[in-house]
Amino acid sequence: MAGGELRVTDLCSGYGSVTVLHDITFACEPGEVVGITGANGAGKSTLLNTIAGLIGMSGGQVELDDLDLAGRPVHQRVRSGLALVPEGRQVIGALSVRQNLDVTVMARGRSRLDAEHRRRLETVLALFPRLRDRIGVGASSLSGGEQQMLAISRALMTGPRVLMLDEPSQGLAANVVDVVIEALQALRGSITLVLVEQNLDVLDALGCRSLQMSLGRLL
Ligand code: ATP
Numbered sequence: 001m002a003g004g005e006l007r008v009t010d011l012c013s014g015y016g017s018v019t020v021l022h023d024i025t026f027a028c029e030p031g032e033v034v035g036i037t038g039a040n041g042a043g044k045s046t047l048l049n050t051i052a053g054l055i056g057m058s059g060g061q062v063e064l065d066d067l068d069l070a071g072r073p074v075h076q077r078v079r080s081g082l083a084l085v086p087e088g089r090q091v092i093g094a095l096s097v098r099q100n101l102d103v104t105v106m107a108r109g110r111s112r113l114d115a116e117h118r119r120r121l122e123t124v125l126a127l128f129p130r131l132r133d134r135i136g137v138g139a140s141s142l143s144g145g146e147q148q149m150l151a152i153s154r155a156l157m158t159g160p161r162v163l164m165l166d167e168p169s170q171g172l173a174a175n176v177v178d179v180v181i182e183a184l185q186a187l188r189g190s191i192t193l194v195l196v197e198q199n200l201d202v203l204d205a206l207g208c209r210s211l212q213m214s215l216g217r218l219l
Helices: 044-052 074-080 097-108 115-127 129-133 144-156 174-187 200-205
Strands: 006-015 018-028 033-037 057-064 082-085 162-166 192-196 209-214
Touching: 006 044, 018 044, 018 057, 033 044, 033 200, 044 057, 044 082, 044 162, 044 192, 074 082, 074 097, 082 144, 097 115, 097 144, 115 129, 115 144, 115 174, 129 144, 144 162, 144 174, 174 192, 174 200
Parallel strands: 033 192, 033 209, 082 162, 162 192
Antiparallel strands: 006 018, 006 057
């Protein structure tokens, strides 16, 4: 598996009557690793959230392997193979690590844990052995690094062909950033990765092609 092709064309979106993204056009080849950089407020999170379907687009196109995602809700985009690790992780604090991962079975349209779910669980726990040690612990008790590992694992449980990550190294100690980098290096080639990242060392370590944003536009 080489990941999916993501194609964004003339994308516009914003909040209410305020347009934040202006005519964004770029494409990621299957298996490519693409970094998006830019100052605070440039529109990086808005871009990932619009591609994910969390923010409505006011113009343009988003395609995943020739499937037009315009107008499709978030859960359909996830089922099509597009996953987002949001800024700030947003794991469910009241649930354990295992429960946070188990709820993803619903993203596959299943209500019961099945063999495919257990296979995916083993894959993410092999990627982040630390989570296996913490499997019964409430997510709110995890360190920031463990929460980021859980957030990435939760997205991977949906079996994405394109994985978008919003500032995965934000607020993490250097040794934990290394763990995240190693995991993304392991995924490299099998999943298309799109990272918003201020830490250029992370983008360098992954050998990203970098795109720069300013004031809602790609430079
Ligand atoms: P940061 O690195 O600080 O997260 P960013 O590049 O991700 O910055 P966005 O968070 O996408 O930038 O913000 C782009 C613009 O959209 C900014 O002007 C911001 O104030 C505005 N914005 C972001 N979220 C909202 C919102 N919920 N409602 C209105 N405007 C918003």
